[in-house]
Amino acid sequence: MSAVKENGNLQQGPIIEVTDLHKQFGPHTVLDGVSLTAHTGDVVSLIGASGSGKSTLLRCLNMLEIPHRGKVCISGEEILLKTNRHGQTVPANPRQVDKIRTRLGMVFQNFNLWPHMTVLENIIEVPVRILKQPKAEAIAYAEALLEKVGMSAKRDAYPGFLSGGQQQRVAIARALATRPAVMLFDEPTSALDPELVGEVLKVIRDLAKEGCTMLLVTHEMSFAREVSSKVLFLHKGRIEESGTPEAVFTAPVSERCRQFVNAQQWKS
């Protein structure tokens, strides 16, 4: 299969542009002025300790978390936010958010497949219901994606009858089905038994090789080092270190990043 084509317009500029993002949960500051850009074909890994804000940053891109301040642009289109009468930041136009969300393929830590739909139904749901693709076309593409993630045999199974690794591969196919501009992976292997991690990483690695644009939150350091074009290390809601995988993993400037990377390498 050819490289993943995206829906929405092809942009010359960055696909993702985040400027000075701030997010608080109550008194706790989770993101404290984060900026990042990603271009077509980039594989950006977000690493850092638990609670450093990397998942929150990813979830701010599709407004599953609403940032308090800052700017998020997807394919050059800024997500418009406003302050409501309770003083909360909310999307100015929910339809715009829904439209942009169809260009972002999200893969969750807990898979979050819809359990009452079969594998195939999970994959064609959004293309058919939201993107209004003809059903036959959506099914054909879904079958190609299932082939790609090695799940063709389970086409008509319900997610509850699959292993975690199989569910996550289906979840990746579901996210690819909308031909997203960017794939967002939120710790895709953290909920898996150790022996199932490999099959999921293989699928992600294949996507990276095809030139699929991805943002990846992960604790798999060697994997991040292998597939990424850029690695960001987050600490206390700030980007503490960023650069090529070699730079971040072998010659980090920041002391904290050095400690984190070393500790992780000892583990594996």
Add this chain to the structure above:
Amino acid sequence: MLAWIQHAFEMVVNEWGWALLRGALVTIQISFGAFVVGLLIGLVVAMAKLSGNAPVKKLANAYTTVCRAVPELLLILLLYYAGSDAINAVLRLFDMAPVDLNGFVAAVTVLGVVQGAYAAEIIRGAVQAIPYGHIEASKAFGCGRWLTLRRVILPEMMPYALAGLANLWMVLIKDSALISVVGYNELLFTTKQAAGSTRQYLLFYMAVAAIYLLVTLLSNAVFVRFERSFRRWMPAH
């Protein structure tokens, strides 16, 4: 003994058979109508409780509290008599002829409103049993609120709600007998007439008990099938 059974059969089936059957049919119609009304009200109220703003939530809570607190019998009497008075007072204002409140409509409305309060709680609990991630996935792919409700929340909560809703239906079949107090010809009211005019109280009340039992057994069979179908995506424990 044989002669008595023959006599009893003659009376229940030949003389009153049609009337009882018609009564049973009315009972089922009232119950079904009230069940549908109750489900619709319950769905709206459950959603109001789960995602409405503060005043809407308060209103929904007040509704479920009051309707589960006041006896259904009292609500039937209130709506039927006070309700028809109110309607006629309004009609008089516009110089229109007074109407008689239709017993069937009154029964379906009152029972539906009461059932709605119970259904709302069942549905609320069932929706809360859905892992939030499934709803979040729907949001993350750009499905709007309505599509998420229709395609994810409703089908996914059904297995959790079904046992409670089946209970509700069973209670409803029996509660529909309350409508006999306003003189509407459902199963129990018909039986009372039959028993009174033949003076065979034991015979007719036992017969009607058997009919209620039969309806319940049939409903059970239907709900078992529903449950099997709604749970097909759940691995057996």
